[in-house]
């Protein structure tokens with residue numbers, strides 16, 4: 001759908017109650033636009049379930065690339081983004097990338113997002129996780145990513161955006177190796193299951209858990 005071989009039509013969809021994911025989405029939009037891509041950002045923050053259901057999916061369906069951004073909530077993709085992907089029409093020629101911002105540990109978010117897109121027929125080319133200020137700090141816990149994203153993170157986002165254009169123009173298309181997105185060890189997964197099911201979020205307050213056990 002692009003104007004010429006080098007210019008593609010890219011839709012960025014994101015949900016960002018605290019603003020971190022929006023900031024990254026806007027930065028990606030700027031980089032892609034400066035790189036001569038036609039880029040449109042759709043902000044799902046604050047809109048109702050009904051509005052997501054009745055969203056005009058034809059607006060994004062013909063995009064050469066979907067860039068979808070979600071915060072991590074309780075180790076997972078946020079519900080409005082899940083709902084949005086679930087409602088996308090099947091597109092066997094679709095291409096997508098997925099990114100997340102997180103305040104502690106990403107859990108299953110990248111895997112969730114990429115897998116949902118794949119179920120809709122999309123080829124997932126790349127994923128990115130960006131540490132950012134935590135939007136909900138427990139008790140006396142330190143915000144370990146208070147000053148993130150920093151300059152180095154922004155550099156990574158720049159590289160990710162440029163890589164998206166490169167991958168989009170590659171033939172044959174290179175899909176991401178999904179196993180890479182399931183990066184937490186079984187110990188961490190077990191701990192998570194145990195904590196969420198038995199004790200809830202209270203246990204996550206320990207900085208020992210944050211810094212030693214969890215691979216972010």
Ligand SMILES: Cc1cc2nc3c(=O)[nH]c(=O)nc-3n(C[C@H](O)[C@H](O)[C@H](O)COP(=O)(O)O)c2cc1C
Pocket residue numbers: 015016017018019020021022070071072073074075076101102103104105106107132133134135136
């Ligand atoms: C209810 C809730 C649950 C969260 N759960 C996690 C989590 O499991 N892991 C994590 O790393 N960050 C978690 N966060 C922090 C957010 O993912 C992080 O601050 C994110 O950048 C917020 O994105 P936003 O500014 O786009 O809303 C949680 C925040 C809230 C409010």
